[in-house]
Amino acid sequence: RGDEFDTSGNPTNGTLGNLITSLDAFANGLIRSVNSIYSYSAQESVETDTISSPNSIPANLTDKSLDSLYSMYHILQSPIRDGNLILNIYNDQGELTNTQIKIPISPEDSINDVIDNINNELTSNGINDVEAKLINGQLKFVNISDSKETSKILVKDDGAQLFNALNQIEYQPLSKINETKMPLPLKNGSFDVVIYDDNGNALAKRKITVNMNSNDPKYSTIEGILSQINTPGVDDNEDNNLNNDIDDYYHAEFINGKLIFSKKTDKNTFIGLDNDSADFGGAMGINKFFDGDNASNIELKQEFQNDPSLIRASKTPTSGDNTIANNILQLQYENVTFYVNNTTSSNTIYEFYRSMTADLANETQTVSSKKESTQTLLKSISNEYYALSGVNIDEELINLEKFQRGYQANAKVITTINQMLDALFSIKQ
Secondary structure, eight states, X not given: OOSOBXXXXXXXXXXXXXXXXXXXXXXXXXXXXXXXXXTTSOBSOEEOOOOOOOOOOOGGGTTSBHHHHHHTSOOSSSOOOSEEEEEEEEOTTSOEEEXXXXXXXXXXXXXHHHHHHHHHXXXXXXXXXXXXXXXXXXXXXEXXXXXXXXXXXXXXXXXXXXXXXXTOGGGXXXXXXXXXXXXXXXXXXXXXXXXXXXXXXXXXXXXXXXXXXXXXXXXXBHHHHHHHHHOTTOOTTSSSOTTSSHHHHEEEEEETTEEEEEESSSSOEEEEEESOXXXXXXXXXXXXXXXXXXXXTOEEOHHHHHOGGGOOOOSSSSSXXXXXXXXXXXXXXXXXXXXXXXXXXXXXXXXXXXXXXXXXXXXXXXXXXXXXXXXXXXXXXXXXXXXXXXXXXXXXXXXXXXXXXXXXXXXXXXXXXXXXXXXXXXXXX
């Protein structure tokens, strides 16, 4: 069974623990891979499950110190420390500029102080079209014109741990939240965001890069991934027209722990992913096919259980191409990334399953052999024990007769000695 357990009480080592871990890794890889493929299926809009629950600062506490928000009001999940918030600035084409802004933050500051300091620094650096703002109690960087999150400012370093305290994971390194808060693992790679019309024609396509090892937050944070989608000056169609690209049809946001792709026009358009080598769709839960994240809770999405006719086999809004169904079928022959006990392996679903069952068979054989050896040893010890501690009635009766006769003989000796002593005492007198 093992002697180490997770928070749910399940063993994490020993034969049983290793089996549970392997089963969870198997289900996890299956869920993530199938969901990534199913995210290719274009939808009118996208909203994932809640990935995190950010802390919100009430309006009546925005002038209180960050230290008191943690220690007195228990709004922040960890203390703020003296440090700098470093911001990278990008242009309309998504290119990194030479401007880098550093804002000192202290536990004695209020969230209003932080916002004022950020905006003063932005203004002093000639950045007048974006600002820091508290939206629903959460700190956001937005365009002044429409209050939508901007693609021009990204958090390079949160030295004060402000966003960690607020649990706003979009501003934290993907490598950190991938290990602690992402429902399913994400890996380095890329994916395409594709916009379709209702006839299934691709209107725009943009490749998005995920690199958790990059020092550039554009590639290594959720907010950076969203900024790649929202950058306005990218000519996706290479037609010298900046009004028919991904950012003109949809806007990507991370609101209250959910990733949302919302329409920006009244046109009848659809959005989906394609060529997802980062497993972004499966990790974030975009247009899911499976619910759950391990062997104990994997199941078909409840919406599809209620109405199987909603399951889509095609990638585009038109029916008949069966791309999604064929890709899921083809998955059995392709390598899938599995994560087992903090190690990564790449294998086909069948080979991983066969390896898992082979390991179980070997463990079973080993346990069976140990059981037989132990039972044989136990039987031998038991026989020896009973041989030494058991009672033979006939033998014990004979011994009792011997002891009784010996006692009687000893008694006669003592009687005779007493008589001799009495005789000696009589002579003396």
